[in-house]
Amino acid sequence: MATAADTDAMRRAIELAARGLGSTSPNPVVGCVITDASGHVVGEGYHERAGGPHAEIHALRAAGVLARGGTAYVTLEPCNHTGRTGPCAQALTEAGIARVLYAVADPNPQATGGADTLRAAGVEVAHGLLEDEAEAGNIAWLTSVRLGRPYVTWKYAATLDGRIAAADGTSRWISSPESRADVHRLRAESDAVVVGSGTMRADDPHLAVRGIEGATQPLRVVIDTDAAAVRAGARVLDEAAPTLVAVAQDAAPVPYVTAAGTAHGDTAAPVPAAGEAVPSPEPDAGGPAVLRLPRAERGLSVPALLAALHERGVRSVLLEGGPTLAGSFVAAGAVDRVIGYLAPVLLGAGPAALADAGITTITGALRLHVTHTDRIGTDLRVTATVPKGA
């Protein structure tokens, strides 16, 4: 039976886990709090980066001998395997922990089983305290392990009448500076940012994280079905940051693109298999890698793209545009969360945030669950999730 103190400690562990957002991939975010035998907090920790110590190890190190006879609160079931680091279930047992409360079971078949190992060693174990909150905090990683594809957040900014640009195509700036700053936080928490070449040509977005100290730059993924934007050498391709251009399997050979944006010549390489990335032949010059994917009814195959990204360790994707690409993702059932920045602006004409998503009748509408509504600057930010099985 969990007490109010147990709930407080687990809530703190969830807060700690969130500190790892954006820097632990392909690993989960995990937090841990350790109390001594009389219930005082003696150690805290969180998983900071893949390959580094797990949350439990940081917390045990902080607690030292005071962990003996105490309780460990962990947001994810302690691992049971030797991977890049040793098994946490064993470390907790060796430190003399008497009780372990964890929020969410580990779905990773290589690591699961820590609860059983702890019980077999005589440790009292309970599962499920603040499970929903811990699950929400680690949803990208949990989704990616369960489904074998990254967790996808579609983000857009629109007027109150749902338009992302005026009839003449102008769109800067619909949302407030505060909303735009918030998008940098979203990018910093994502492993990859995905944009269509239409948006790239229209807006030439930078897609990098700015204004967040220590942020890891997400992989920039440009969907450029016929490699037209690559040949045009758009700005996003010029920078020495990781960029992947997804083109159709049968698209014309992709030219080399240098850091200066100069395209010169074809790769002359044989057309690679679907899902195979071809590094730029001038990697030092900052050119993009190219991923060839099967065509689908709408552009490229979204499942093939997500499978290829998952293979590269991408656990979370921020889909930034535009409406056609968003429509393809929705049609493919590949959007998990929607974040809309709604500005108190009316246009009355211009493109809608979402283009055709294959929904033709009201009974087919994708109905979402609103999880948060927040004022951001002068805008309203609505966060909604797609119910499982929708």
Ligand SMILES: Nc1nc(O)c(N)c(N[C@@H]2O[C@H](COP(=O)(O)O)[C@@H](O)[C@H]2O)n1
């Ligand atoms: N309980 C727990 N705490 C952490 O802090 C973790 N990072 C994990 N991760 C689990 O172990 C796998 C990663 O193992 P390596 O760090 O690569 O050895 C990860 O997939 C999770 O299952 N668990």
